[in-house]
Amino acid sequence: MSRAVADPAPPPSAALVLVVAGTSLSLAQFAALREYAALLGSNELVALLVLCAYFLGLSIGYRVSARLSRRTLLWLGGITLALNVTLPFSARWFAGAMSAIRLDGNLPPAIFLLVLCGITPFYAVFLPRLIDEARRDEPGTHPLVRLYAAELAGACLGLALVFLVTPARMAILLTLHLAGLVTLLVLFARPRRRTVLALFALLPLYFAAYPQLDRASLTWLYACRNTSYKNVEILASEFSPYQRVDIVRADTSSRLNVTFLYLNGNLLYGTRSLHHHNLFVALLPNFLSFTNTGRACIIAGGSLDNARHLAARTRSLDVVELDEAVVRLTRRHIQEPLGDFPTNWRLTVDDGKHFLGTWHGEPFDVIAVDVPIPSHLQTAMLHSQRFFALARSQLSPGGIFSISLSGKLQELPGGRKRLSNRVLAGLLATFPYVTVVRSGEKDFAWAGDTPFPLSAAIARQRMNSSLDLNPKLREDVGQPTLMFLDPAKVRALAAGCEPIGEADMKLVLQLSLSKLINRYYDPD
Amino acid sequence: MKSFHHHLVGVNLVLTGIFLGVLQWSAFFQLQSNLAATALVWMLATVAWLLGSFLGLVIPGPNREVWWLASTTLGYYLLRWLAAAHVYDLRWLVPLLGCVAIMGGYAGRFFRCRQAAPGGAQNLFFLENTGFVVGMVLTVLALYWLSESAFAAIPAALALACFATAPRNPAAESPSANHEPAAPDAIE
Incomplete structure (x- = not known):
């Protein structure tokens, strides 16, 4: 293996160019993963698509770095700037237009091409080009170390800016990204024409216009x-x-x-179907089993409807939500405008697995997992057998673990690989008793170490009594139906089904792909 | 022979990119599964990787590429073992981040060692980066088809492949022996 040859210091402006390029690349990556993934309805597959486009864009930039003239590169930079000044608004307008004319299927490839060609290639040109030029100017030297170190330092600076400015101030982050782009054009242009310097005027205009355009x-x-x-x-x-x-x-x-x-x-909140979900996963297990006396824990209860309806009906209520912004915004814009929002509950901003894994307080009488279908690895982990066992370890005697089965159980053999059946299999492998509650086309599971104490008829009666006492809740959920599936049938539906593993990427990708197809390519 | 050598170096560049892509994604996956899924953990892991890369790149002296490659591979397996042994325990965050930094070390050292690779910096970064994308996709596909247990063997196999294809002839690495593309206007 070779020994490195000592290299002289490259011209300082080369390092400056690369620090700026590295910083802008970090900012661009963060913005792309947030904005464009959200535009597509983010899941693991969408995140992979955006990341692949980002890194392949780098490859394009590396590949053409030595093949383009300075003039062509300046034009590339100008076009990149012209495009990025319109982002993310133009991408959203395009997405909306595609939806309006029912051509949504164009959006995923359009976003891929946007990131591939419009975001990263220009920045990637500089590193190999400057290294190769420095080597030609000083034969026998290897300036790669200093120049690549400069770009890595820029990447760290970009991350630091994201952390310090915070993602909530995306307008500032995107303006900084544009500032980096303009700076590169200014450093690149020889001589520094006033027209190029004048581009800095775009920055305050962009920042000022951002809120309205957003x-x-x-x-x-x-x-x-x-x-x-x-x-x-x-x-x-x-x-x-x-x-x-x-x-x-x-x-x-x-x-x-x-x-x-x-x-x-x-x-994730606002439709009758979603209110139903919340009712059966989080509210009913508390209403029906531990009225006013239970300790409840709601995982991923970011909409805070659970806090509104349960705080007064439990002895203590813990709401665990990973994203502080969700809780803050729903509290301000959904719950507080309704008035009478309770304060006797406790919020923990944390990952649900980590919260239960490190909980050393009193066990809970109800643990409810209020998450959507697992098209992200994180939500898939909350449907795994390992997580079920963890939750069981934090339940009190007679406690209930509640989770949606993400759909309706399907008869075998077709149901063997169905998500609902697999979740049920994991629950049955963990808990001795699992009550499957069916409401319309959705199934939910209430699991524990003891049988559920009420019959379906009494559960229905108490559910309706609770809803009648709560006009807002009744308005949200209407007239839900409730039935319990026969326990023998429940076991038969899970027989031979494989529980969800801790890292079931296959499931996540299948659901992500299915969601993508249904959203953009399903003619119905 | 020179052509074969150049092709072999090219293969090494791509394989190393794949190796680093698999390593980075597997590491983040381990942290997400066994520690916590918070943004802070993700950001600290990213910083740790970048720091490791930076140190691997700038630490002077003999390249000792084999040692760096071995350390990176061992760092991965140590992270995998520690994360599985101390599930959800944030007291192990610092040692785990240390493992990530060690893993990042070869990401930087590799570039230091390949400074004189045939085709210049353009070819070096293009092939390695494209390999990195392949590594990302391969990680996802391996998790899809093979499950997480496959990552007990895949990183070691890739490290061996990188070792097997790494250049061993210093004379072939001299700048005069390299073909570099013609340069248009310089930036400086």
Whole structure:
């Protein structure tokens, strides 16, 4: 293996160029993974698509770095700047337009091409080009170490900026990204023409216009994607370290002033179906079994409906939510406008697995997992047998673990690989008693070390009594049905099904792909 | 022979990119599964990797590439073992981040060792980066088809492949022996 040859210091501006390029690349990667993944309705497959486009864009830049003239590269930089000054708004307007004319299928390849060609290639040109030029100027030297170190330092600086500025201030981060782009053009242009320096004037204009353009483009996007929405209003939109959190108010055909919560473009609160989900996963296990005396833990209860309806009916309530921004925005824009929002509950901002894994307090009487279907690895882990065992270890005697089966159980043999059946298999492998509750086309599981104490008839009666006492809740859920599946049938439905493992990427990718196809390529 | 050598170096560049892509994604996956899924853990792991790369790149002296490659591979297996042995225990965050930094070390040392690779910096970064993308995709596909247990063997196999294809003839690495593309206008 070779020994490195000592290299002289390269011209200082080469290192400056690479620090700026590295910083801009870090900022661009963060913004791309947040904005464009959200535009597609983020899941693991979408995140992989955006990341692949980002890194392949680097490869394109590396490949053409020595083949293009300075003039051509300057044009490339100018085109990249012209494109990025319109982002992310133009991407949202495009996405909305595609939805409006029912050509949504164009969006995934369009986003891929946008990131591949419009975000990274220009930045990638500099590193190999400067290294090879320095070697030609000083034969026998190897300036790669210093120059690549400069770019790595820039990448760290970019990460530091994301951390210090915080994702919530995306306008600042994107303006800094544009500043890096303009700086590169200024450093690159010889001589430094005033027209190039004048490009810095774009930065305050972009920053000033960002709030209005942000709201306008999101309003357009949601209005185009949801033809049943009228008078769309964006109450809040913020990037957290995890996702884009949007709170949207609109009139629907059946109700006025409905508030919806979208996380990375995925609807997670506001429809009757989602209120049903919340009722059966989090509320009913508490209403029916430990009235006013139980200790409850809700994992991923970010909408805080659980806090509203359970705080007064439990001895103590812990809500665990990974994303602080979700809780803050839903509290401000959904719960507090309704008035009488309780304060006697405790919020922990943490990963649900980590929370239960390190909990040393009193065991819980109810642990409810209020998550969507596992199209992300994180939510898949909350459906795994390992997590079920962890939850069981934190339950009190007679306690209930509650989770949605993500759909309706399917008869075998077709159901052997179905998500609902596999989740059930994991529950049956962990808990001695699992009650499957069916409401319409959805199944839920209430599991524990003892049989569920009520019959279906009494459970239905108490459910309706609870709903009658709570007009808001009744309005949200309507007239839900409730039945218990026969225990023998429940065991038969899970027979031969493999529980979800701790790292079931196959399941996650299948669900992600299915979601992508249904969203963009299903003619219905 | 020179052509074969150049092709072999090219294969090594791609394989190393694949190796580093698999390593990085597997490491983040381990932390997500066995420690915590918080943004802070992700950011600290990213910084640790970058720091390791930086140190591997700039630490002077003999290249000792084999040692760096071995350390990176061992760092991965140590992280895998520690993360599985201390599930959800944030007291092990610092040692785990140390493992990530060690893993990043070869990512930097590799570039130091390949400074004179045929085809210049353009070819070096293009092949390694493209290999990295392949490594990312392979990690996801391996998790899809083979499950996580396959990562008990895949990184070691890739490390061996990188070792087997790494250049061993210092004379072939001199700049005069390299073919470099013609340069258009310089930036400086």
